[in-house]
Amino acid sequence: xxxxxxxxxxxxxxxxxxxxxxxxxxxxxxxxxxxxxxxxxxxxxxxxxxxxxxxxxxxxxxxxxxxxxxxxxxxxxxxxxxxxxxxxxxxxxxxxxxxxxxxxxxxxxxxxxxxxxxxxxxxxxxxxxxxxxxxxxxxxxxxxxxxxxxxxxxxxxxxxxxxxxxxxxxxxxxxxxxxxxxxxxxxxxxxxxxxxxxxxxxxxxxxxxxxxxxxxxxxxxxxxxxxxxxxxxxxxxxxxxxxxxxxxxxxxxxxxxxxxxxxxxxxxxxxxxxxxxxxxxxxxxxxxxxxxxxxxxxxxxxxxxxxxxxxxxxxxxxxxxxxxxxxxxx
Amino acid sequence: xxxxxxxxxxxxxxxxxxxxxxxxxxxxxxxxxxxxxxxxxxxxxxxxxxxxxxxxxxxxxxxxxxxxxxxxxxxxxxxxxxxxxxxxxxxxxxxxxxxxxxxxxxxxxxxxxxxxxxxxxxxxxxxxxxxxxxxxxxxxxxxxxxxxxxxxxxxxxxxxxxxxxxxxxxxxxxxxxxxxxxxxxxxxxxxxxxxxxxxxxxxxxxxxxxxxxxxxxxxxxxxxxxxxxxxxxxxxxxxxxxxxxxxxxxxxxxxxxxxxxxxxxxxxxxxxxxxxxxxxxxxxxxxxxxxxxxxxxxxxxxxxxxxxxxxxxxxxxxxxxxxxxxxxxx
Numbered sequence: 001x002x003x004x005x006x007x008x009x010x011x012x013x014x015x016x017x018x019x020x021x022x023x024x025x026x027x028x029x030x031x032x033x034x035x036x037x038x039x040x041x042x043x044x045x046x047x048x049x050x051x052x053x054x055x056x057x058x059x060x061x062x063x064x065x066x067x068x069x070x071x072x073x074x075x076x077x078x079x080x081x082x083x084x085x086x087x088x089x090x091x092x093x094x095x096x097x098x099x100x101x102x103x104x105x106x107x108x109x110x111x112x113x114x115x116x117x118x119x120x121x122x123x124x125x126x127x128x129x130x131x132x133x134x135x136x137x138x139x140x141x142x143x144x145x146x147x148x149x150x151x152x153x154x155x156x157x158x159x160x161x162x163x164x165x166x167x168x169x170x171x172x173x174x175x176x177x178x179x180x181x182x183x184x185x186x187x188x189x190x191x192x193x194x195x196x197x198x199x200x201x202x203x204x205x206x207x208x209x210x211x212x213x214x215x216x217x218x219x220x221x222x223x224x225x226x227x228x229x230x231x232x233x234x235x236x237x238x239x240x241x242x243x244x245x246x247x248x249x250x251x252x253x254x255x256x257x258x259x260x261x262x263x264x265x266x267x268x269x270x271x272x273x274x275x276x277x278x279x280x281x282x283x284x285x286x287x288x289x290x291x292x293x294x295x296x297x298x299x300x301x302x303x304x305x306x307x308x309x310x311x312x313x314x315x316x317x318x319x320x321x322x323x324x325x326x327x328x329x330x
Numbered sequence: 331x332x333x334x335x336x337x338x339x340x341x342x343x344x345x346x347x348x349x350x351x352x353x354x355x356x357x358x359x360x361x362x363x364x365x366x367x368x369x370x371x372x373x374x375x376x377x378x379x380x381x382x383x384x385x386x387x388x389x390x391x392x393x394x395x396x397x398x399x400x401x402x403x404x405x406x407x408x409x410x411x412x413x414x415x416x417x418x419x420x421x422x423x424x425x426x427x428x429x430x431x432x433x434x435x436x437x438x439x440x441x442x443x444x445x446x447x448x449x450x451x452x453x454x455x456x457x458x459x460x461x462x463x464x465x466x467x468x469x470x471x472x473x474x475x476x477x478x479x480x481x482x483x484x485x486x487x488x489x490x491x492x493x494x495x496x497x498x499x500x501x502x503x504x505x506x507x508x509x510x511x512x513x514x515x516x517x518x519x520x521x522x523x524x525x526x527x528x529x530x531x532x533x534x535x536x537x538x539x540x541x542x543x544x545x546x547x548x549x550x551x552x553x554x555x556x557x558x559x560x561x562x563x564x565x566x567x568x569x570x571x572x573x574x575x576x577x578x579x580x581x582x583x584x585x586x587x588x589x590x591x592x593x594x595x596x597x598x599x600x601x602x603x604x605x606x607x608x609x610x611x612x613x614x615x616x617x618x619x620x621x622x623x624x625x626x627x628x629x630x631x632x633x634x635x636x637x638x639x640x641x642x643x644x645x646x647x648x649x650x651x652x653x654x655x656x657x658x659x660x
Binding site for chain 1: 340348561562590591592593594595597598601619627631652
């Protein structure tokens, strides 16, 4: 086990304590497992709450701040947070304008956010929900009925977050979040397995010299194993898989995402190949983000997410954002 | 080999092409291996040029932009850039106010930046140099006479870059860079080896269940091997090693840095332990940065850098910065 941890049981709590120390601009409640904008609730603003299992950092807590999420609920590693966290988060960020739950499509998350929405509504908070299910690799998966939610989560949180910060009502923020998800598709590739602290050994076996196409962010099986491919060949497979499903008719946002252990130098090189394939296919690129944003602990590999955008969506992408992991403008 | 590359020979060029596509706000010259601020030269402003072997991304190219570096010269993986790159960079960023070379202490870098300084001065550019040598782990190392240059580079580039953007003259920018280096110390720990594209196998052998204390960012040997330790025990060793040498009498900037393959969740947890040790030792923390900024390709592990600061240095740290990897303010 090559982990920088104390004991598996305290990994999430330790991470939150360390996040609190590094980010005094956020309210990090390690006991209740909540990360909240310090200025929440913001008068008249819709609150955005997301969350999910830990191990995908900076998603979601690293996306809390002006211009993006109002609060995040981190669960145990690769395990949904519980409804109590979500209800607390909703109460903390609701200004009376309502709250949007952004939920990645995994069975536990869906059930718990559903229950939390009912509980929060009982307490008088108006709640809308949007499900993120962008991964085209497989129709159903280990923890998911339907498509898995992966990289598009970043686009949903950024664009809906920017719209909420402009003071848009819940209905419009919800509709934008849904539109971003419907306009987004992803495909991931594993070059190594992933090791959770609790298990301490790789969750699946991927021999050196092989890769797995269509992997999920918890090591869920993909489409197929192949002998090692070049960066260019991987970009061909990943981008084609996304385009076949998305069939964009306009420009796209591009996320070239690292799974955790793949060096930034390699991600930039992979981005060159992704851009080549998009150019070959005549797809215009509006904006590109390269980095490890939706990760799977120590997994080596990458994913590509494309989101077709119009002018309003580009404007929302460019809008100022001040979070630990995404930060620009103003 | 679990790498996301085409062939080892094009890793740096591919990375630069991908960086160009992702960052239209920078001038990325893949042929001449230069990354330059688009607005360079800025009238009246001292130019800051750094560089070194690739494989440490985002260092240095990810730190080019307003508030930090004017230009970066990426070499081959773990290999110094050549004087020609540095001379071109100096010419590209010199407004007549002179140029500061920020050089990590590795023999190749030192020789090449020395030669480049002479050549640039022959062309009429006033050049000052500052050597970064913050790593307390060992007195001399594989590629270094004296201490290695590691995490303090980020602090030197940020603080001197902020001062240059305020319009300070070369002498003051150089003196600040020197002061930041003299006020900084680092200590790194490897939980795994590192694999370069050219070699394709780990550069040193580190059995699972062991770690190496005092590792360099190219896998240079450290102080000792030990059986795996907890995050808290590692923080004790690393912070004590730094404090023993630095003996700060005032507040510090803290960089908790990942070597590349260590998950952000673990880095935050490690930060909690670093902050605990600092509190136990009565050291006040001015600001903390957590993330993988000065990396060693796919190495798992971490480093701690402390920089003792006064009010001016905190102000320079907080000053706006707009680079791919560090971005805040304005």
